[in-house]
Amino acid sequence: MIQYSLIDEIHNQLKTLTMSLNAFTDHYQKWYSHKKCNFSKATAEEIYRIARKLAPVLPKDNFTKRLTHQEVSQLNAASLTVEQFRFLMNETVSTLPGYPVVMAMRGCYPSLGPHSWLSSKM
Numbered sequence: 001m002i003q004y005s006l007i008d009e010i011h012n013q014l015k016t017l018t019m020s021l022n023a024f025t026d027h028y029q030k031w032y033s034h035k036k037c038n039f040s041k042a043t044a045e046e047i048y049r050i051a052r053k054l055a056p057v058l059p060k061d062n063f064t065k066r067l068t069h070q071e072v073s074q075l076n077a078a079s080l081t082v083e084q085f086r087f088l089m090n091e092t093v094s095t096l097p098g099y100p101v102v103m104a105m106r107g108c109y110p111s112l113g114p115h116s117w118l119s120s121k122m
Contacts, residue, residue, distance in 0.1 A: 024048045 019027075028044040093099055102108055 021045065021048055024051075 032039040
């Protein structure tokens with residue numbers, strides 16, 4: 001799920017327009033080490049590139065921040081719904097005969113197994 005603190009940080013860093021890539025990467029690396037996360041220079045460069053494109057489109061105001069938070073909430077809710085559906089599908093299919101055979105196949109995990117089993121029956 002997307003963390004609000006990262007959204008806040010990106011929102012606060014709309015000054016990227018005046019910040020060089022190296023300065024942004026350094027700032028991003030410090031932020032990630034403070035959050036005890038793994039730093040990726042490629043990710044920092046991608047965020048910088050995207051922010052440079054979007055910054056002129058989105059004003060730095062409370063409305064944009066609120067809109068961003070709402071979008072993140074909706075994405076997280078959709079992600080949770082998909083995971084709940086996947087869990088229920090796995091739980092239902094696990095009661096059917098042949099499920100252990102499908103799950104024993106190489107590459108079949110709880111997220112793919114039920115789909116593979118149902119696809120083979122249609």
